[in-house]
Amino acid sequence: MSESVHTVTTLPAARRPGCPFDPPAELTDARRHGPISRYPFPDGHQGWLITGYDLVRSVLADSRFSSRKELMHHHPLIDYGDLIEVPSAAPGEFLLTDEPQHSRYRKPLVGKFTVRRMRQLTERVEQVTADHLDAMEKAGPPADLVTAFARPIPAIMICELLGVPYEERDSFQENIDKFMNGETSDEDLIAAYLATQQYLAELVAGKRAHPTDDVLSDLTSSDLTDEELRGISLTLLAAGLDTTTNMLALGTFALLRNPAQLAALRADPALADRAVEELLRYLSVAKTFMRTALEDVELGGQTIESGTAVILSINTANRDPERFDDPDVLDLHRQDGGHLAFGHGIHQCLGQQLARVEMRVALPALVNRFPTLRLAVPAEEVGLRPETADIYGVKRLPVTWDV
Template identity: 45%
Template sequence: MTIESIQGLPTQRPNPLDPPEDIAKLRTADSMVRMTFADGHDGWFATGHHAVRAILASPVFSNRVDLTHPVIPVERMTAMKDFPMPPGMFNRMDDPEHGRIRRMLTGQFTVRRMKLLEPRIEQIVDEHLGAIVASGPPVDLVPTYTLPVPSLVICELLGVPYDRRDQFQGDASTLLDLESGAEEAIGAWMSLRALLDDVIDAKRTKPTDDLLSGLIAEDELTQEELITVALVLLIAGHETTANMLALGTYTIMQQPGRAQALLADPVAAVEELLRYLSIIHLGPTRTALEDVEIDGHLIKAGQAVTMSVAGANRDPGKYANPDELDLARNAQGHMAFGHGIHQCLGQQLARIEMRIGFAALLRRLPSLRLAGEVRFRDHMTIYGVFNLPVTWDV
């Protein structure tokens, strides 16, 4: 089967736990295919594991905002195309600018610091589970567990007051909602900036033992850079883990025996859930700075390539029976946290939160099961669920 090109990114999911069907069809034909972007740009779509990994690892590809193109026709993306990139948005920079900020953050995201957070994460998890058990079934796990646990953890890591959670959770949701307009998105961005501006000013006067105070003490970032760095970490630090906890719990409840399999080896189970679910809904996208060949395809300078994380993680050339969830599988090499210089900074923290969060939930509530309809986040940049109604035997 030969597929020469596609019009736009496949996004329809007949099964909420599987990638769009067209992704598997495209990958079967080839690891890459030509794609017309929403603005008419003639670029590429990569679905194979080897191709995605090679592009993310290559210095030939840029992550700059000004070089990218919208993958789906979203009004907000078109309206905000010329919106200036804020100073400090390291996740959309190339080296050396990216490396300068990344090195500082790597110094804060140490293995030691993550290990020291483990007892506190266990305490946060136990407190929330205790409240859930005390309230009795049924319960929606999103507002009571899967969202507040990572939100509180990232607040403590950064030093953001948790009593501002309603503001930053609401603003983050607006920014990640593909159906929100440009004015709404800009308003949410400015609201988050104002919150973090206040937090950083307070820490300059009274520093505490947290990541933001550590960055301020290094005195290498401007106020604007600090605000943007904090904003990126705050959103990424709670939205991704929250949706993995919720969607992962939903997935485990779909089949008897999965809870026992997770409890038998939580470390392996978390990696397999990351591979299987691949919650990055759109992208990532990179743009070639010069002509380069990937998997036998010539990508010309200026052409953008959107990559399917789900396609790479379900590639049968990398994993046997990739569409099956095997919680004992060795899922090493998955692309859930990306690859290359932009690989997720907080991946170790996310792993710790999921390992503790899943295991504690399933031990405390062994009879956990669904108790209502679940709404999926089809129009969000981070896939997951909006709600997770559950019950259990009392």
Template identity: 50%
Template sequence: MTSEPLTVPFTRTSLFDPPQEILDLRAERPIARVRFMDGREGWLVTRRSTIREVLADPRFSARQELRNSAFATTTDIPPARPGQFISMDPPDHTRYRHLLAGQFTVRRMRRLAAHIEEIAEEHLDRMAAAEPPVDLVLAYAAPIPALVISDLLGVPRDYRERFTQEIVGMSRVDASPEEKVQAQANVAGYLGELVRRKRAEPADDLLGGLLSDSDLTDEEVTNIGFLLLGGGFDTTANVLGLGVLALLLDPAQIPVITDPETVENAVEELLRYLPIAPGTVRAALEDVEIEGVRVRAGESVMVSIPEGNRDPGRFADPDTLDLTRSAAGHISFGHGVHQCIGQQLARVELRVGFPALFRRFPTLRLAVPPEEVPLRDDMVIYGVRELPVTWSAR
């Protein structure tokens, strides 16, 4: 067995499986030495139980200035700006998280279901009126979460379409670096303006609630809004896009996700199976022993979420998509104090989006061979760049 560190990120060789290099580690080395893009060495954890252990251990820090980046070459990363709570540790993280928890209640998210259904049906109407084939990403998978998060933040209707285009622009794979930076600046600038308007004229939405229920500054609320956009749009859009591709390649499972009795569990299985996010990184604040290996203070540990979700110790035949299995216990939303605060919103969007699509278009199919579907395999968030689909007229 070689002691040479593996290099992060890994090369993807399969539509739906984690990179083979990570799969090979499952039995051999549940914690392995890796070299990050900035040249520094750290560790990779692939076993589900150990991933949960790392994410729940306060001896591992989420502070971005302390940890390596798995996808950047720079080593000079500044501390999180006010409001960027996902890159903070308690007690700062706890303060922001507590304030947001009151805005992301399960009851509030479920009340959004009817509105999400309206958004989905509106876009399905547009698809039906179009001449197939269409790109499902642009026509359906991307607009739904973009509009939903815009509504949640209280973006006025007269600006919503433009705002949605800017959000999509932040994650376009065909955009130049300059175009992406400009889209991010446009979104951040508008969010700042929106927060100032809501400070002067309180509104019954998430940003308005944060402003009225706390002593947060405009800068803090603006940065929180920007974080929520990133977490609430790109991941959900790619679960929808890649999930539809998986189902079109295995259409016998589509009735499971269109059945109201089984859709919730089917969505959990898709969340488990689809390797949308590669994982996250933590920095050891002190020496910690993991799986018999001593991680030194200051070293970074990357946890592989896709591989944890394929752990045969938790899921039988884990590399197979089976919408009838119980996928309870997957870690797609993380674990511990940093577990995704918007997970209930994502679940509602997916429970609406998948069945609505296949009910409206029961003959939906790929318009190109599977190997010609362009993938986002050069992006941190994995998915499909485009998904050309067609259907038969009734």
């Protein structure tokens, strides 16, 4: 190992005051020293932090790095010591498995989330978006954009796609938020998990007995067990709700703080596709992934030894100046694509096309419906999720407009 390799000792690192959209300064500084840094975990394990685009992308596509939950013995927040053995992923939780188990869970879903099928949902997304904009307009300003707009739109879409009765969404959403917000106590986490498992068990049983026109009902005709269907449903619902919710809310926040870009989106509806990709790159709400080396791997001039934990910094990779011109600038006209916001390789986000459709429809509709939309509080008072949250975003986004 090189004597000059950089070491990062503070994770998760805090974002700089007044810079809610930029990666933490410690991570950006680490990337300036090189694409790979040492990271000593709280339990003393000597792991690695990868911040450069090319290396992050290569690890995501490399089968020598595992996603298996039971190999994640080390955590940047917790010193487990010798007291806890990390369990395997629950059946159906395909994000935390490798091949061939991963394909067993993912393959039956691939045909349900094609680009063509997601585009067919555009009309429904337009209707749901219009309904919520109508409700916002009727209620009048101010509004919390998270509860009035950013959360319900993806909630309706993923619930309809999987066949979850929308009237049951409130308690389900509350439990999902407890999993993802980075601020829930262990006791509340356990309670939320048990309640969600019980709900999903009843949902799967109902679909087996009385299938309807939805993805979960389709899956009941496969060889997947009830337990596996519960795990798949939890994975899809959690991902489909939380990531897009935070992209819609944080994306609106970013546009409001970049008025020239906001004006460009209003002026040119054809800019929507590029705007979505640029916001995904610029914000990278799914900011880190973890992998474990299954064998010794040479990477970036270093030897990653078998069993070593590797943290992949998606937000710094998507701001890498060796990959993107002026990476810290939000530019909706940007031509250089290829961001890693949805990951890469076999675990690349299954629902990415649904997220794109929702953002492509909802963001332009919002900013055009309310031409005077603006923050209702100073920007520094917008409550941000902590860096301990799995998905970065805002807790609330108070907005107002002229009537």
